[in-house]
Amino acid sequence: DARVTQTPRDKVTEMGQEVTMRCQPILGHNTVFWYRQTMMQGLELLAYFRNRAPLDDSGMPKDRFSAEMPDATLATLKIQPSEPRDSAVYFCASGLGQGRSTFGSGTRLTVV
């Protein structure tokens, strides 16, 4: 089965450090999403792309977060500088539009 691949699986970093999370969407999918999941807020949409163009990043703190798609096989989510409140599981998902997306296994980020 085709999968969305996220790396790293787990990341522990110190406050103030830069964090980069990577996602390889399913080949042929034209929409890519970044979600954050926490106990308090549940699943929140941070940003999404269609055909590599950013369409909506209104859910993302712009001062420290950035999302890019350098090419069709890679999406990145960067946090600089990281803060303890960024600790969460970050999911990437890809799809062909209309919401039915396939999720990766997530990156668990812990900022200490």
Next chain:
Amino acid sequence: GESVGLHLPTLSVQEGDNSIINCAYSNSASDYFIWYKQESGKGPQFIIDIRSNMDKRQGQRVTVLLNKTVKHLSLQIAATQPGDSAVYFCAEILNTDKLIFGTGTRLQVFP
């Protein structure tokens, strides 16, 4: 690792019984709905979807019911199995690709 909260509504059912998980959605103009299942340490997994021009859709052991009048969605799982234990999320879409997730319900299946 854990990816869901400690204070989710929980439904406990005995193996073999039917489960019904409910969800209230927020936007009366939403036109597409999806149920996702999330097991511990994994990402959400698509289960079944339904469009707003339908009120019922069946899959293998699962049925989704949509009541637009009261903005309510339900997921019925027949003959619940231990492997069904997970957190279940409903999600709605309005005109775009964006999924808006509900808070989730934890399903626990005991023998």
